[in-house]
Amino acid sequence: MLLRFAAQHDRAGRDRASQAFRKGRVALTAARPRASRGAMTRTRPPLLDGLMASLPIAMGYFPIAFSFGVAATQAGFTGLEAFALSLLIYAGASQFLAVALLSSGAPVLVSAFTLIAMNLRHVLYGPALMRAAGTGAGKRHAWAWAWGLTDEVFGQALGALARGQRFSEGYMFGLGIGAYASWLAGTAVGAVAGGGALEGWPALSAGLGFMLPALFLALLLSILSRRQVPVVAVAGLVTVAATLAISATSGILLGMLAGALAGLVRR
Numbered sequence: 001m002l003l004r005f006a007a008q009h010d011r012a013g014r015d016r017a018s019q020a021f022r023k024g025r026v027a028l029t030a031a032r033p034r035a036s037r038g039a040m041t042r043t044r045p046p047l048l049d050g051l052m053a054s055l056p057i058a059m060g061y062f063p064i065a066f067s068f069g070v071a072a073t074q075a076g077f078t079g080l081e082a083f084a085l086s087l088l089i090y091a092g093a094s095q096f097l098a099v100a101l102l103s104s105g106a107p108v109l110v111s112a113f114t115l116i117a118m119n120l121r122h123v124l125y126g127p128a129l130m131r132a133a134g135t136g137a138g139k140r141h142a143w144a145w146a147w148g149l150t151d152e153v154f155g156q157a158l159g160a161l162a163r164g165q166r167f168s169e170g171y172m173f174g175l176g177i178g179a180y181a182s183w184l185a186g187t188a189v190g191a192v193a194g195g196g197a198l199e200g201w202p203a204l205s206a207g208l209g210f211m212l213p214a215l216f217l218a219l220l221l222s223i224l225s226r227r228q229v230p231v232v233a234v235a236g237l238v239t240v241a242a243t244l245a246i247s248a249t250s251g252i253l254l255g256m257l258a259g260a261l262a263g264l265v266r267r
Contacts, residue, residue, distance in 0.1 A: 050174020053160065057152045057175075058182035061092075065183045068095055069190020075103040079191035086187040090180065091150065094118050097248075118248075121256045125149040129157055133167035141169050148176020231266055235259030 044052075065086060072082035077099065085095050094115045101111040126146045130137055149157075153175055161167060239255025246254075 046168040046170030047174040049168075050171040050176075051178045052174075053156060053171070054153075054175045054178025054182075057156060057179045060152070061179055061182040062186040062189075064092055065186025066190035066193070068092070068099075069187040070193060071096065071190075072099050072187075073191050073194055075099050077103075079188075082191040083184070083187055086184055089115065090147075090183060091115075091119050091122075092183075118252060120253065122149060124256075124260075125154045129154065129161075132158060132161045137167040138169050141173075145169060145172040145176050148172070148180055150179060153179050227266070231259055231262045234262040 068086065069079070069082050072085065072095075073079060077085075085098060089095050089098060097118065098111060098115055101114065102108075126142065126149060129149070130139060130142075157172060157175060160171070165171075235255045235258055238258035239251045241251075242254040243251030
């Protein structure tokens with residue numbers, strides 16, 4: 001009898017404790033949603049998200065633009081002319097090529113058409129990005145933010161879409177503004193530093209020339225899938241072969257075409 005009474009008393013105590021625990025947990029979960037809902041609604045504006053996402057690009061752009069400002073002034077351009085090239089052309093490899101062509105006495109029309117041919121790939125970036133964004137993506141201000149679609153900005157935006165982020169024009173503006181501002185600032189600092197700024201640092205000068213391709217390669221690898229590897233391989237092989245056999249401009253164009261055709265066949 002004593003054992004049975006003790007067991008019943010112990011069971012009653014456990015029941016009361018479990019009921020008290022359940023009531024406390026219900027009260028706690030009822031109080032939580034208010035704070036969590038508030039935290040969920042306080043999200044950053046898309047423009048600020050884009051600016052934050054542009055930081056890795058900006059960090060890569062500044063030293064390259066700096067070296068361009070130095071190279072342009074070393075080739076005989078004034079600081080204002082070097083800054084104008086970055087302001088109007090805004091394409092890293094093309095700007096170095098423009099400096100080389102113009103300083104060597106090449107006709108302006110020949111230089112212009114060479115740069116246009118070298119940058120034809122940018123025409124495909126906008127349609128490719130909108131296709132990845134879906135039919136509901138807004139493109140009211142595409143004429144403005146498309147100016148900032150460099151190789152790296154395109155890669156970053158495409159990677160964000162591949163990770164499930166919703167397309168936003170505000171995000172594109174932030175992404176483009178951050179990268180563009182860094183490029184202009186680097187050019188200005190390099191132009192002010194002058195043509196002899198990197199003469200005593202040959203290893204640094206060589207390293208700066210590799211940063212831009214390395215940045216784009218990192219962005220490409222972040223969104224690369226196994227299915228896309230053959231397409232990238234075809235484009236890369238054709239680009240290298242055509243560059244060695246003909247010229248760098250021809251290599252870029254032929255590699256772009258070969259990649260597009262390989263992508264169509266792969267589908």
